[in-house]
Amino acid sequence: MSEQDQASGLRKWANLQRQQQQAEGTVDVAAAEHVPESEQPSSLLKPTAAAVEEPATVVAHRPKIPLIVVGLPGSGAAQVNKVKARLGQWSTLGRSWAGDPEDWDIHIVMAETADLAQLCDQYSRWALWISSDADTFASMFRTLRQLHERGGPRRLLALHEPHLPRQGLLNNLREAADYYLNMELLVLAR
The missing domain is CATH 3.40.50 (Rossmann fold)
Incomplete structure (x- = not known):
């Protein structure tokens, strides 16, 4: 598999994560950043732990x-x-x-x-x-x-x-x- 195919797969994965987070009401800024295909390093073959982490859940505080x-x-x-x-x-x-x-x-x-x-x-x-x-x-x-x-x-x-x-x-x-x-x-x- 070429680097372009890997990068394309990673972009699809990041877009899917972004869509799921937007549906939940939060956006992971790191996952939402778009890096042009030509600038993506070959180390992006697998997502990092930071990119896979679930967004922090915000607990609504009831007014006293x-x-x-x-x-x-x-x-x-x-x-x-x-x-x-x-x-x-x-x-x-x-x-x-x-x-x-x-x-x-x-x-x-x-x-x-x-x-x-x-x-x-x-x-x-x-x-x-x-x-x-x-x-x-x-x-x-x-x-x-x-x-x-x-x-x-x-x-x-x-x-x-x-x-x-x-x-x-x-x-x-x-x-x-x-x-x-x-x-x-x-x-x-x-």
Whole structure:
């Protein structure tokens, strides 16, 4: 077989690879380069490993879901991790909406913030962190009242510790938010 026949076969092979890659949506630049027949060296008798490699698969990254959380003292990584841990617990319990905690873009916001109304317009998912200490009802109701007065959200997810029963604190807080503030507090219990 002559060098011209070998080069012609190699060009056909490269064209076939290029067509397959274009059909998949990617193009290997090295395979797509055209070298005139007269300039091709005789070392092109067989394709190199670089020419045969599969193109790298690009994994589409899903955008994170923003979640604004009020009711936590302060902000920072520790508070965000606390919320992610709770979402992880719900996910483990089979709550498919919770998904992977890393899929959430969690923002800790104080109810006293001046731009609360703008945040409410910008974000649709809000949550209230409910702890289990003795003064929780009073502090959480105060937080809800501040949200109400400053144009905050009218619907929030109750993020609470796993051992809190629905009866008692959670139901009382939910009913008070509904009755006095016309706010919906979504309580999920086991």
